[in-house]
Amino acid sequence: DSKSFQVPKPSLTVEDSEEITIGGRTWLALHLPGHTHDxxxxxxxxxxIFLSGDHVLPTITPHIGGMGNMEDPLAVFFNSLERTKEFSQVTLVLPAHGHPFTNLVERTDDIIQHHVDRLQLIRETGDSIGEASVNDYMKHLFKERSWGDMAASETYAHLEHLRILGEATPKEEKGLKTYKFA
Incomplete structure (x- = not known):
């Protein structure tokens, strides 16, 4: 019953770069926002050993949504990925999804390139379709089987990133937000 669900209260709070001991092992806590702000x-x-959670995944890219409390979650994610590359001495990555892997820096570069490619695809889509809604852009970025709220929010995050860079111009009319490229 969802009415009886309560969010658990943390038993320990940690700050970025703080050392914590769990199970006799000392870990460095790394605040790497993007997938989520926290x-x-x-x-x-x-x-x-690097416990990556959803930050760096072995075969898919983490969802970067545009509906949270970060103004530009994609830029925040890029910054976190750049910071992650500083940990080149990692020998084993344990992600929240998928199998363990060993190539953290290479995989981080792949994820950055994926988003750079997506941004370019959005620019090219804008050039071909003109002013369009988030859903219109989403249909060019994602396969039909992936259409939905997560694809739309990730498309929105990319469009907002381009808006903040000054490349996309939004317009809102009758509750519909559209974007166009100059």
Whole structure:
């Protein structure tokens, strides 16, 4: 019953770069927002283990939604990914989804490139379709089987990133927001 669900209260709060001990192992807490504003990864510098959560995944890219409390979640995510590349001594990544992997820096570069490519596809789509809604752009970015709220919010995050960069101009009329490229 969802009415009886209560969000648990944290038993421990940590700050970015704070060391915490769990199970006899010392971890470095890393605040790496983007997927969510409060995303935390843990790094064991002794054994080179990185608990990536949803920040870096082995075969898919984390969802970057545009409906949260970050003005530009994609820029925040890019910054977090750049910071992640500083941990080149990681030997094992344990993600929240998928199998463990060992190539953190390479995978981080792949995810950055994926989003750079998506931004370029949005620009090209804007050039071909002109002023269009988030859903119109979404249909060019995602396969039909993926259409839905998550695809729309990720498309919105990318469009807002381009707006903040001064590349896209939004317009809202009768509750419908559209974007166009100059």
């Amino acid at each position: 995303h935390l990864c843990l790094y064991d510098p002794v054994d080179g």
